[in-house]
Structure formats: C-alpha cells, structure tokens
C-alpha cells in the first residue's frame with residue numbers, strides 16, 4: 001500500500017489523478033480530455049502497450065465475472081473506443097448497451113467500429129457523459145461496466161455514487177482497473193517498469209510520451225484493491241469482491257446495488 005497517496009477515509013473531494021493529492025477537478029479533467037482526444041485514433045495500440053499486451057486476457061476475465069443477462073440494459077462507463085461494450089455484446093448479448101465516455105473523439109472510434117459490424121445485432125447507443133455527473137435517471141440500468149475509467153476521474157467518490165444511483169436495485173457493477181501487486185518483489189519490478197520503461201517504450205512506439213508518463217503516475221497514485229473496495233462500499237455497494245490478474249497488476253472488482 002506504500003504507493004497509494006489516497007485512502008477512502010481521508011480522500012479529498014477532488015484530486016489530481018496523477019498524484020492522488022487534493023486539487024481542483026478541472027486540472028485532471030482538462031488533462032484527461034486533452035490526452036484522450038489526442039490519442040483517440042492510436043488508443044488501441046496505446047492500450048495494448050499500456051496493459052503490457054495483456055488487455056485481451058484481462059478483458060476476457062472481466063467478461064467471465066460480469067453478471068449480465070440477455071434482458072439487461074447495460075451502461076458502459078468511460079467506454080472509450082468500445083472495447084468493453086463490444087465484448088459485452090459478444091459475450092452476453094444484452095437487450096441494450098449505452099456506451100458512454102467523456103471524450104467524443106474516443107466515441108467516434110467506437111462508432112466507426114460499430115459501422116463495420118462490431119457489437120453485432122445488439123442495440124448500442126453512444127453518448128458523451130461525464131461519469132461524475134451522469135445525466136440519466138435513478139435506477140435506469142441493470143448492469144454497469146467500466147474499464148480503466150475510474151483512475152482518470154478526479155471526483156472518484158462522487159463518480160461511484162453516480163454509478164450506484166443509475167443502477168437498479170440488484171444491479172451488477174464490474175470494473176477492470178490497474179491495481180497494486182500484493183507481492184513486494186513483483187510490485188517493485190512492476191513499478192520500476194512503469195516508471196522507467198513504459199514512458200520510454202510507449203513514447204517510442206506511439207510518439208506520445210506524455211500520455212505514458214501520466215499513465216505511470218496515475219497507476220501509482222491509484223488506491224490498491226482493498227482501498228478501492230472500501231470506496232465502493234462507501235458509495236453503498238454490497239458483495240464487493242475482486243480478482244487479481246497478472247499478480248495484481250490489474251484487478252476486476254465486482255459489486256451489487258442491494259435489493
């Protein structure tokens with residue numbers, strides 16, 4: 001837990017997502033909009049690098065854990081270029097998916113994938129939505145998914161409360177995020193890799209070193225598995241559990257809004 005600048009009890013209402021320290025929300029929101037609007041077209045390559053090539057494996061794990069039924073209305077938060085949305089469509093075939101993101105340039109890539117057949121015959125709508133202020137009514141969705149989203153949000157507790165609000169009682173929450181390896185040796189190696197190699201390697205391949213520097217910092221500043229679970233409970237979620245992937249480099253948290 002040594003890297004986590006934020007704990008749910010003493011977390012300020014808004015933070016700098018690169019450091020975990022108190023800061024105006026605009027600082028992180030403007031940075032994140034700039035980063036994702038700039039890299040939207042090369043995001044999928046960026047994702048492959050930033051997840052160390054493991055994102056397919058982790059996404060498959062997320063799909064196995066997600067409790068989504070064919071009759072469900074699903075919301076994908078921070079859906080980006082649609083990876084999770086289209087995986088949910090393939091794996092679960094729900095009644096409808098609302099794919100949302102803060103950055104329209106990311107959704108444009110998702111819309112382009114959709115036009116070439118991604119998501120099959122599952123009805124999917126795309127909309128720009130800030131997860132910290134969701135423009136949908138209470139209890140609108142049966143299931144919520146989010147991958148690599150919450151780490152980029154400066155008002156995290158507010159965002160989790162919003163997600164809780166739009167879920168129906170009994171609704172499922174599934175979140176994939178970078179996390180903290182519990183084994184100190186593995187954690188040390190991983191943090192060395194994050195700090196020194198990822199910005200260099202990622203920058204070389206995509207030409208966007210700043211995005212990778214931000215990525216490394218935001219991962220180090222993000223709460224570990226247990227702290228994030230407590231944040232979910234603080235927002236009202238029950239049955240909070242997590243499963244680690246690649247020794248805790250990533251984790252999938254699942255939870256439920258009580259009936």
Ligand SMILES: C[S@@+](CC[C@H](N)C(=O)[O-])C[C@H]1O[C@@H](n2cnc3c(N)ncnc32)[C@H](O)[C@@H]1O
Pocket residue numbers: 032036047077078079080081082083084100101102103106129130131132146147148149152153
């Ligand atoms: C690393 S990408 C993940 C995209 C996608 N979920 C995936 O798995 O590939 C993070 C996404 O979070 C979005 N995002 C950041 N802050 C957000 C917010 N406050 N509300 C909604 N989306 C946000 C970004 O625009 C970006 O598309």
